Amino acid sequence: MAYDGCPQRCWGQGRGMRSAIIAILSALGCFYLLFSMPSAQAQTIVSEQDRLFQQMLRNPKNLDITFSYVKVATDNGDYEAAIGALERVLFYQPNLARVKYELGSLYFRLGSYEMARRYFREALACPDIDATTKALIEASLPDADKQTQQSRLSGFAQTGLRYQTNASYAPTGGIVRLGGQDLALLPSATRGSDTNWFALAGISHDYDLDNQRGDTLETRFVGYTTEQARFSDLNVDQFDLSFGPRLALGTDLLPGATIKPYVVGGNTWLGGASYLGSAGAGISASIPVGARLTLGPEFEWRHVDFNNEDVVPLSSFNSGDWFTTGIALSSPLTQQLRLDTKGSYRRGDSQFNFQSFNQWVGEAALSYSFTPPFGGAPRNWNLSPFVRLIETDFDAPNPAIDPATTQRDTEWIAGVMLEAPLTKTFGVSTVVQYDRTNSTLPNFRQNNFSAMVGPTAHF
Amino acid sequence: MDLRAHLTILTRLLTILLSAFAPMTRALAENFGKVGAVNQDATGTPPEGSAHTLVVGAGVVYKENIQTSAQGSTQILFPDQSTLNIGRNSSLVIDEYVYDPKTNHGSMLISLAKGTTRFVGGLISHNDGVVVNTPVAALGIRGGVATVVYPVSPKLAASDPNLAGCSGQMVIGHVGTLTLKNAVSQVTVRPGFAACVNGTNIPIVAPFRISDLVLANVVSTLRSAPGQNGGASTLPAAPFIASNQIGTVILNRPVHPPGADPLGYTSIFGGGSDVVRNKSQATQLKSGVAPPPYGAH
Numbered sequence: 001m002a003y004d005g006c007p008q009r010c011w012g013q014g015r016g017m018r019s020a021i022i023a024i025l026s027a028l029g030c031f032y033l034l035f036s037m038p039s040a041q042a043q044t045i046v047s048e049q050d051r052l053f054q055q056m057l058r059n060p061k062n063l064d065i066t067f068s069y070v071k072v073a074t075d076n077g078d079y080e081a082a083i084g085a086l087e088r089v090l091f092y093q094p095n096l097a098r099v100k101y102e103l104g105s106l107y108f109r110l111g112s113y114e115m116a117r118r119y120f121r122e123a124l125a126c127p128d129i130d131a132t133t134k135a136l137i138e139a140s141l142p143d144a145d146k147q148t149q150q151s152r153l154s155g156f157a158q159t160g161l162r163y164q165t166n167a168s169y170a171p172t173g174g175i176v177r178l179g180g181q182d183l184a185l186l187p188s189a190t191r192g193s194d195t196n197w198f199a200l201a202g203i204s205h206d207y208d209l210d211n212q213r214g215d216t217l218e219t220r221f222v223g224y225t226t227e228q229a230r231f232s233d234l235n236v237d238q239f240d241l242s243f244g245p246r247l248a249l250g251t252d253l254l255p256g257a258t259i260k261p262y263v264v265g266g267n268t269w270l271g272g273a274s275y276l277g278s279a280g281a282g283i284s285a286s287i288p289v290g291a292r293l294t295l296g297p298e299f300e301w302r303h304v305d306f307n308n309e310d311v312v313p314l315s316s317f318n319s320g321d322w323f324t325t326g327i328a329l330s331s332p333l334t335q336q337l338r339l340d341t342k343g344s345y346r347r348g349d350s351q352f353n354f355q356s357f358n359q360w361v362g363e364a365a366l367s368y369s370f371t372p373p374f375g376g377a378p379r380n381w382n383l384s385p386f387v388r389l390i391e392t393d394f395d396a397p398n399p400a401i402d403p404a405t406t407q408r409d410t411e412w413i414a415g416v417m418l419e420a421p422l423t424k425t426f427g428v429s430t431v432v433q434y435d436r437t438n439s440t441l442p443n444f445r446q447n448n449f450s451a452m453v454g455p456t457a458h459f
Numbered sequence: 460m461d462l463r464a465h466l467t468i469l470t471r472l473l474t475i476l477l478s479a480f481a482p483m484t485r486a487l488a489e490n491f492g493k494v495g496a497v498n499q500d501a502t503g504t505p506p507e508g509s510a511h512t513l514v515v516g517a518g519v520v521y522k523e524n525i526q527t528s529a530q531g532s533t534q535i536l537f538p539d540q541s542t543l544n545i546g547r548n549s550s551l552v553i554d555e556y557v558y559d560p561k562t563n564h565g566s567m568l569i570s571l572a573k574g575t576t577r578f579v580g581g582l583i584s585h586n587d588g589v590v591v592n593t594p595v596a597a598l599g600i601r602g603g604v605a606t607v608v609y610p611v612s613p614k615l616a617a618s619d620p621n622l623a624g625c626s627g628q629m630v631i632g633h634v635g636t637l638t639l640k641n642a643v644s645q646v647t648v649r650p651g652f653a654a655c656v657n658g659t660n661i662p663i664v665a666p667f668r669i670s671d672l673v674l675a676n677v678v679s680t681l682r683s684a685p686g687q688n689g690g691a692s693t694l695p696a697a698p699f700i701a702s703n704q705i706g707t708v709i710l711n712r713p714v715h716p717p718g719a720d721p722l723g724y725t726s727i728f729g730g731g732s733d734v735v736r737n738k739s740q741a742t743q744l745k746s747g748v749a750p751p752p753y754g755a756h
Contacts, residue, residue, distance in 0.1 A: 053540055060495040060515055060536065061691050067703040080604060080634065084542030084579040086705075088534050090682050091496030091689030096697065098706025105708045112604065112633040113713075114651045118674050128697045133706050140710045147713055148651055148668070156719040162728075169736040170743060178744055189743045200727055202717030212647040212666055222717045224727050234739060236731045255636070268734050276734055311741035340722055365721035371709060380709045384721035388729070401744075413729070417721050433725070443740060452728070458712065458719065 048072050049081070060088065070102075075335065077291060079106045097126035101133050108140065113147035120144060132376070139378035139424035152206045153459075158429055159199040160454015167194035168231055169446050176443045180402045191446075196226040196235075198452070206246075213248040218260065233271035240266035246286075256288040264302065278304045282324075296328035296342075313400040316407065316444070317357075320350035326361070338367040354398040354407075363388040365417075372420070379421035386433075388413040402441060409444050411437040419456065429456045491556055492519035492535040495542070496689035500528035515690040519553065526550045527574065530684060539565060541581030541589070546680035549574020554592075558583060568592070575680045577606040580635060593628045596641040596656040596663070603635015603650075606677055611655065615676055621667040625655035631669050631677065639663060 052069040059065065066085050073081035086103050090096065104119030120141045123129060146152050170191040175182050200223065207217040224238045244262025265279035282300030289295055306319045326344025333339055346359040365386035372381050390411040397406045415433025422428065430453040439445045494517045503517070504510040504524040519525065519535055527533060527549045535543045539558045545551060550572040558565035563582040567589040576591070580603050583589060591598040593609040608615070609628040616622040622629070630639050630648055637648040644662040648654045653673070654666040683689050700706065718724050 049540075057493050057536060057538070058516075060493065061693070063693075063695050063699070063703075067705060070705070071703075078540075080580050081540045083604070084534075084536070084540070084581075087542070087544060087577075087579070087682070088495045088536075088689070089695055091498070091532070091534055091687075092683075092691035093688065093694045093696075094683045094685075096695065096700055098697065098700045099695075101706040102708065105710055107633070108710055108713070110604075110634045111713075112650050114669055114671070114674060115604075115633050118671060118678060121671070122678075130697075130701075136706075136709060143710070143713055150668070152714070154714045154716045156716045158718075168739050168743075169732075170739075176744055185743055200718055202719060202723070202727075204714065204716040206714075210668065212649050212652065214649055220717050222727060224731050226731065234735045236735060238731055238734070240730075268731075270734060270738050275738060306737075308738065308741065311738070311745060314741040314744045315737055316740065317737050340720065342722065363722055365725075367721060369711065378709065380711060382721075386721050386725060388725070413725070415725070417724065429724075431725070431728075443744070 049076055049078065053081075056085070061092070063089065074106070079110050082106055095126050095128065097123045097129035097133055100126060101137055104137070104144070105140070108144055111147075113144045116144040117141065117148060135376065135378045135424075142424075150208045150210055152208070153203070154205075155201065155203040155459050156456070157199070157201040158454050158456045159197070160429075160452055161195055162198050162226070162450060162452040163193070163195045164448055164450040165193045166191050166446060166448040167196070167228065168192055168234065169448065171443055172445050172447055173442060177402045177405075177441055179400065180404060182442060192230065194228050194230045196228045198224070198226045198454075200224045209245075213250050214258075215248055216246045217243070218246050218262070219243045222266075235271055237269040237272075238266065240264070242282075254287055257286065259283065259285045264300065274307055276304060276306050278302045280322075292331050292333070294330045296330065297326070298328070298344075299323075299325045313398070315355065316394075317348065318350045318352065318355040320348055320356065322349075323347045336369045338369070340365045340367070353395040356395045357392050358395075359390065359392045361388065361390050377422060378424050379427070381421065382417075382419045384417045384419075386413075386415055386417065401443065405440050407439065407441050407444065409437055409439045411435060421456075421458075425457055425459060427456045427458075429454065491521060492537050492543070492553065493517070494519065494690075495534045495536045496683075496691070497533040498527075498531055498683055498687040498689055501531040501533045501545075502526050521556070522552055522554060524550065524552050530687070532681065532683065532687075534689075537567075537581060537583075539563070539567075539581035539583045541567075541584060542579045543569070544577040544579070544681045546575035546577075547684075549576060551576060571607055571609055573609060575606070575608045575677060577604070577681055579604050584635070595627045595659050596639055598630050599638040599640075601636040601638070603637070604633035605635075605637050605648075606631040606633065606681075608677060615673065618676060619670045619673045621653075621670070622655060622673065625657065625664075627655065627657035627661075629653055629655050631674070632666075 049072045052065060052072060055065045056069050066089060070082045070085050083103060083106050086099055089099050100119045100123035104116040108116035120137045123137055174185050174190045176185055203221040205219040209215045220242045222240045226236045228234050242262045242264040244260050246258050246260040249257040249259060261283045263281045267274060268276040280300060280302030282298060284296060284298035287295045302322045304319060304322055308315050312318060324344055324346040326342055328342040330340050341364040344361045348357045350356045365384050367382050367384040369380040369382050392409045394407045397403050413433055413435040415431055417431045419429045420427050432451045434449050436447040437444055494513050494515055497513045497515055501513040502510045503513050503519060505520050506522045513533055525545060527545055527547055529548055532547055533545050552570045554570050555566055555568035564586050565583045566587060567583050569591045571591060571593050578600060584600050585602040589600045591607050598607060607630055611625045611629045616625045630637060631653045632648040632650045634650055639646050639648055639654050641656055641663060642659045646654055646663045646666055648666045651668060652666040653669040654663055656663045688694055718727050
């Protein structure tokens, strides 16, 4: 389940944008297909692997051919072929730290963490190990070790500063509509920039039931807090918690496919007062399709309860039931490039039809993983441009705002994220993003540029 | 034409026929496994042939019995790019190997009479599956890597409480789906787990997590001992390995807690911002408004 917090995304401007979302998702699908189809280049790589294998069969002791074969097979994702060749090299010379690390990394990528751990430990014991290889192993050995445990706890945390040009989400023109009349906001309520201190944590716990289907009990937690420099009434404290079993479908038709029913709940405080609580249940699935694509369909129901009595008629969203369905697509396009996309639809039913809505979301992130520009860092850096398009159509005009105009908002967000691990545990992450909302009502037209930076930790 | 003439013609015909079949037999032999590495003593005994010492590059023929001594070990390469590591004190026969390189389909059946072997899968195991038989059970390997030990020695059994009482076949799953069955039961063995079967008619015990100690013991029998070189004439040295960019990969973390991926990360901030916006935009209307500035319409 992807955490989605409170989706008070005010969009509008309708059908055209919905078409745009569909078009973007379609384009991303085509993008994936282009990368995943057996292109001429991919065929060439396979042919090259075959050619090198034939040479290796004729002369197994030729290490130049063997290492070329290992490289091509690895690039081709045929890790088992590379394992067979490198294990032969260990027959010739059993104490090669780099070969053992490479073997461990191949098993690691195949999910054979017990073999990865074994080879990592053997590599550390080799007399020829160099400092770089040792650092690489010391970064990944704990990961491999953890994956062989029945109870596995992992986490991500960040703290830092966030600057926003429009921290109060005031309308762009300083104009609001009230009772069908356009009015000017008082200067105290107009757009204002602000900086906040933030901290977030994401924790996952998997308890392996140790059956041969691979079923696990999954717990996911997200916590998020901010402390504004100016708008202290907009300080956020938020958590979201879900729990459910992930069950293997265990069918020959869908090998590796899992399904996860879960319960979920959370609460958000604004300015120290409880503002929004939610609870519900959902079901999600993970379906590998071939070696390079995983589909993640999901459905979730949440009852949301807003504590906004003082401004109920003026809020875009209010208490009710939200039903969300969507599908995520995740694909390693190459060894370094990964595409994650998601399309979802949400129906929000509230007491008032002007606070009931249909919402469409399309989002994508392309992650480029690369070797750090300076040596010694045992983790790859990641550069991830991302985009998110959101359209929200409410069912009816809000009579308190404009009895003649139904709120329709279209929001788009674009940005880029750089995650730069500096050690096996700690690093720095920075994000810059711009978001803009177009709306049928001036109240909700806004734009905001924000930048976040701060240290990160993984465990 | 007298009898002698008939015999001469018959002999010539037989010679031609045998000459025609000889390349096919050789082709069959060449299409089989190749010895990729070997530590002595390791021998191969073709059906109805005599035992010969295995050397690197030698072919392995249909139903050849491969045996290793207490110091011997070997690796066999197969045309579908699968490999078989055979440890010390082992004896096995490749009962069946059929592979069509045009379709990448085929079949493979191995009989392990005793010892230790690790199968690293290739195209056959990915597309059709491979079977490893021992005197007590049959192991089906679908798309992966597996280690088989038969029989389990008392020393190995004593190294892990999960192996207490295990004296028959142990199977360790590394990659892919393994199905172990005997006459009375069948279990699936997932990666990182092992199972033991003590006899054909004894139910297979539930698989258990393989310990690193057991794995270390098993792995050590599947490679060269100190002083052995697998039949290589030139030993690979560390600088040569480094120059080939072996051991330089930086691994990504295997799990991603919430917020550790770009979409999850931005959705956390988005969730917080959404709440702020809902409250803030409603409150703005209550905070006071004035007539619109000139030209606002």
